[in-house]
Amino acid sequence: MALNRSGPTKDRIRRAAVKLFADKGFHGTGIRDLAQEARLSSASLYHYVGNKEDLLAGIMRDALGALLTAAHEVVDGVADPVERLGRLVALHVITHAVQREETTVVDNEVRSLSAETRQPVVKLRDTYERLWTEAIRDGLRAGVFHTDRPSVTRLALLEMCNGVARWYSPGGALDLEQLAGHYARLALRAAGCTDPGAVPDLARCRAVVNTVWATAETGR
Amino acid sequence: MALNRSGPTKDRIRRAAVKLFADKGFHGTGIRDLAQEARLSSASLYHYVGNKEDLLAGIMRDALGALLTAAHEVVDGVADPVERLGRLVALHVITHAVQREETTVVDNEVRSLSAETRQPVVKLRDTYERLWTEAIRDGLRAGVFHTDRPSVTRLALLEMCNGVARWYSPGGALDLEQLAGHYARLALRAAGCTDPGAVPDLARCRAVVNTVWATAETGR
Amino acid sequence: MALNRSGPTKDRIRRAAVKLFADKGFHGTGIRDLAQEARLSSASLYHYVGNKEDLLAGIMRDALGALLTAAHEVVDGVADPVERLGRLVALHVITHAVQREETTVVDNEVRSLSAETRQPVVKLRDTYERLWTEAIRDGLRAGVFHTDRPSVTRLALLEMCNGVARWYSPGGALDLEQLAGHYARLALRAAGCTDPGAVPDLARCRAVVNTVWATAETGR
Amino acid sequence: MALNRSGPTKDRIRRAAVKLFADKGFHGTGIRDLAQEARLSSASLYHYVGNKEDLLAGIMRDALGALLTAAHEVVDGVADPVERLGRLVALHVITHAVQREETTVVDNEVRSLSAETRQPVVKLRDTYERLWTEAIRDGLRAGVFHTDRPSVTRLALLEMCNGVARWYSPGGALDLEQLAGHYARLALRAAGCTDPGAVPDLARCRAVVNTVWATAETGR
DNA sequence: AATGAATGAGAATTCATTCAT
């Protein structure tokens, strides 16, 4: 039963690509680099993958899909906008810390996709960001946030959280939930939250990240 | 006085490189792309530039140099930590809005430098970030900021401001000083500033950005 | 009787190769193209065939063998050189019309064979062409043909008839025997035949083509 | 003055391509083969040529253009259909003998062109063949040719003449004008020409071929 | 009988760079 063999190899390639695209960029990574990292000949790589761009597109789609799924799991049905934005921030931060390489690729390599491949990726991203937009909008309506230019605020908060992937390394002094809590506080304060005392359900966010990504990395 | 003739051409090359490195990345930009954008042959390029990496290193050094100079001009001698951090934020944001391409290169392409070339760049960056560190530290000591993990906060704020280069486009609804003011408010609130009512001297920041970059783009 | 099971598959491969070699050329056809056309994996192909060149050599040997056999059946014992040349032309034309792909491969891909493989193929072709040479020679001796440079004439007539495979498509306005008759007339006139009134036995030629190729496509 | 340098090199490449495409086919010829034959590195080849297909398309366009030009020069204003067809045959044969490689490429490699590139080539060829169609039609109307299915006859004669490139080698026993005269006789007889006694103006045909191709091989 | 996995060799093409003029 060689059936489940293709899984591991394809995953090895995927992991190699994620790592190298994150560290050296799409254009900075050669097919030979990928093959070496995945312990295959470069010809064998093409047994599993159509081409370099397919690999990138697959990574981005899956990563954004996972993020979107996780966001819905964490936010759907939550009425309080403060809790909602707090959870989105925490989820985003935890994801960027735990899946540093995937999120780095997603955040940096959209431009490396061809127009046709880029489109669905951008659409996914837009769908995800809409959750942020709605949380902020509802908070403003409810009078718990205070900011003019809410869309600028949204962009600022998103970029702030994206940044985590650029410096966080696990095993530092800060554990994940502390990190997420810190960012949630920063974000809510920045949003003009009157009483950011309550902290979002960090454990929930972390658990969701774990299960969603466990699925993402198996279900291929 | 044919001496300063090389100036204009070299500037054209520099501008071409800044544009393309920002838009397509260092590895995504070919020498021929650069030559075409600068309207000369790729062979002629080598009259003005040692090689591709020199070009990148030059851009980064000058851009970071300008940022550091501007920061000192804006911050030195300012006692109030709130005003200091506010100005740093405003300056950083204005720079990322006005010099979008330069800052994009600085923020994304450090990894494309060789180890030796990278070192002085990183050092410059560290020197610059120390100004942020100090402002935050002083604000905490003075009791006007409230944040545990001040270095995490610093990183979060810096990344938030870096993000401006990823989405701002001049000619939008938001003018520069509004933008800078908005970000200053977000940042100070996030830092736990008790009374962020006072806004930093935005006009000063903007003026400094203008003069520093006018110099930077001529003095080559 | 599982013995003749390999027949069908091998035939499918053969047919695939004939089609693709004819349409895209030997070098323009990949092993994977062949496998796809034959509806099996490229690895399975190698169960039935030594390698790409074997496939080509087999096609050529069989096709030339069939042509030679048919020619003998049609010509042996026929004394009249006009009838003989007429039949050779008709047979050649019918074969090129009915077995367009096989003859295209034979006519175009000799150069793609390696030296050793090429030799027997060329020998077969020479043997076949000798029948034409003899018919023309006998017609000249008998005073029914008139042409100096008979070998140039032979080459001209052969190429004229080869051409049929380049444009004839079944189902056109012209049926096979009309086509063959037309070419026989052209050829005999060109050979300076004084009275080309009598037409060769086209039905015989056609029947022989049919039986010979029925055998050729089964007896593998 | 390095200006006229690019001429010779580009011509060397063209000649190499013509030779190799003729002898080994488009798909049988590698870029490295071409470079070696043209005494360049394969990278240098791309200094002069866009890609392999451009090279092929250029050869085909120029060769067909030359053939068409020559045909017009030889046939325009000639009223007698016998002389006209005779000249077309002679011209075609001489061209296939003298420019064996070019015509071989034209006759065999149309299929190797991509759809867009193929179109203009096919159009040129059609324009050229129309001259044959008209000569035959006029001869039939004038009652000097006798053939039903004139378009089949046209195809047969064209292929007969194409064949020359497959076997003729200069320096054989047969000189060019003898060859052309022989083919003209064969063709006119095949066309049912009642009195093929008169031979077309072979010297004229030959001269036109020479001048047209001298231009073709310089005017690049 | 059949195939997924694997690969070394080679395909076409692009790269950054040098140099003679």
Next chain:
DNA sequence: GATGAATGAATTCTCATTCAT
């Protein structure tokens, strides 16, 4: 000051083929 010519090394990707199962 400027560039056409040139190239070795590298690029992405395909090739025909083998082999374990």
